[in-house]
Amino acid sequence: MELLPLCLVMISAISHAFWNLLAKKGLNKMAFIWLTSFSSLISVLPAFILILPRIFYPINATPFLLASGFIEALYFISLVKAYEAGDLSLVYPLARSSPLIVLILAVVFLKETISSWGIIGLSLVILGVYVIHLRSFSFRDFIHPIVSLRSRASQWALMTAIWTSIYSLIDKMAVGIVDPILYAFWLDIFIVIFLTPIVFKRLGLRRIVAEFKENRMNPIVSGFLMRAGYVLVLVALSLSQLSYIISIRQLSIVLGSFLGITLLHEPYGKSRLIGSILIFSGVFTLSVLG
Secondary structure, eight states, X not given: OOHHHHHHHHHHHHXXXXXXXXXXXXXXXXXXXXXXXXXXXXXXXXXXXXXXXXXXXXXXXXXXXXXXXXXXXXXXXXXXHHHHHSOXXXXXXXXXXXXXXXXXXXXHXXXXXXXXXXXXXXXXXXXXXXXXXXXXXXXXXXXXXXXXXXXHHHHHHHHHHHHHHHHHHHHHHHTTTSOHHHHHHHHHHHHHHHHHXXXXXXXXXXXXXXXXXXXXXXXXXXXHHHHHHHHHHHHHHHHSOHHHHHHHHTHHHHXXXXXHHHTSOOXXXXXXXXXHHHHHHHHHIIIIIO
């Protein structure tokens, strides 16, 4: 992997972890996510104007924009549900385990085989998911992770990973035929179009305004980090293969867990950090070697 896409993905991983930290801190998380998505249309607009020679609508990207925009709206809803039910240090690593979902889908539906490295990577991710649910490393807590996987937070986090797997594949196909930055510009608009009626029906305008008044700058910063980070990923996808990009970006798993433990003072820090490292190791193995 060349230096440029590597640097782009590393910066994207950091920005992704930090906007998720801000989203977790939002009072009304659904309102916060909508404000984040909407503000990103404005906060990143100057960069699009500077970088793109001209802004036009790419007709040939319409199927990808419709599909990815809809799936990413579902991704945001699942993420909100997960953060409403659980800690950042638990939800974030599970939500970022999408390469495991891709592997399972490939084996079940495409009848693909798993290499020895793939089995090692799969085992590391499963072990990481188990460890991240441990309350302690004592024998009495041994059964707790199995019970915890039935929690709403874990289930919504894993659903988020499924949506991430799907839209990543769609976007990879899209940037093969459309300039990645132009695609990112229109994708943001499509996401807001799909997300807006869902959020407004659930919350109404008053609760969205109240969230903005309470957290005025956080959604704006979150929106910039979210969209700027994904623009970097799309550019990197046009320069390198999908498996490398996804695997390196999962460094955010460890960072997100660390932020939850240190800044939000979430419990079970030792097991969650170790579990996050195991998940990242497994994801990296799956993507690069498996």
